[in-house]
Amino acid sequence: MNTLNTTLTKEDLKAKTYVCTAVPFELGKTVMTQGVASLLNRNIGASLNVYLHRHKNGDWGDTPIEDKIMNDEATKTGERIMSSYHFCDDKIWIITERDRSVTTVLLPSEY
Numbered sequence: 001m002n003t004l005n006t007t008l009t010k011e012d013l014k015a016k017t018y019v020c021t022a023v024p025f026e027l028g029k030t031v032m033t034q035g036v037a038s039l040l041n042r043n044i045g046a047s048l049n050v051y052l053h054r055h056k057n058g059d060w061g062d063t064p065i066e067d068k069i070m071n072d073e074a075t076k077t078g079e080r081i082m083s084s085y086h087f088c089d090d091k092i093w094i095i096t097e098r099d100r101s102v103t104t105v106l107l108p109s110e111y
Contacts, residue, residue, distance in 0.1 A: 011065065014065050015065045018065055018068060018069070020058045020059070020068070020072060021072045022057070022058030022071060022072040022075040022076075023058070023075045023076060024056055024057050024058070024075075025056060025075050025081070025096065025100060026056075026100045027052060027055075027056055027096055027100070027103040028096070028097070028099075028100050028101040028102045028103055029101065029102045029103070030052060030102075030103045030104075030105070031102060031103070031104050031105070032048070032104070032105040032106070033104065033105070033106040033107065033110045034110075035106065035107040035109065035110050036048075036092060036105045036106060036107060036110075039087070039088055039090055039092075039107070040088075042088075043088040046087070046088050048087070048092075048105055051083075051085050051087060051092065051094060051105075052094065052103070052105075054083070054085070055081070055083045055094045055096070055103070058071070058072065058075065059083070060083040060084070061083045061084045061085040061086075062084045062085060062086065062091075063082070063083055063084050067082065071083070078098055078099075078100075079098055080095065080096065080097060080098050081095070081096040082094070082095045082096075084108075090107065091107070091108055092105055092106065092107060093105070093106050093107070093108055093111065
């Protein structure tokens with residue numbers, strides 16, 4: 001077995017055995033970029049509330065397993081937290097700053 005296959009197998013195992021250890025945290029002021037505001041305007045009735053709730057409670061969406069583990073730790077150590085979700089046929093990122101003063105919803109292209 002080559003190293004690449006071993007690495008992929010280890011990552012698959014890590015993903016399958018992952019258990020979220022995050023603690024809920026404060027979002028601070030919630031803001032969105034112009035791109036997300038435009039996405040909401042084009043999709044009348046769409047809401048970010050579910051995604052903000054998921055983010056606040058440790059559901060990191062479509063982030064890689066290593067980032068999920070780092071986010072779990074960040075909820076306890078005060079580091080920045082970032083999650084990724086599919087929303088209205090697009091991808092959004094939600095980022096909460098280290099000091100928990102602000103959470104920004106943005107498109108990856110706006111980072």
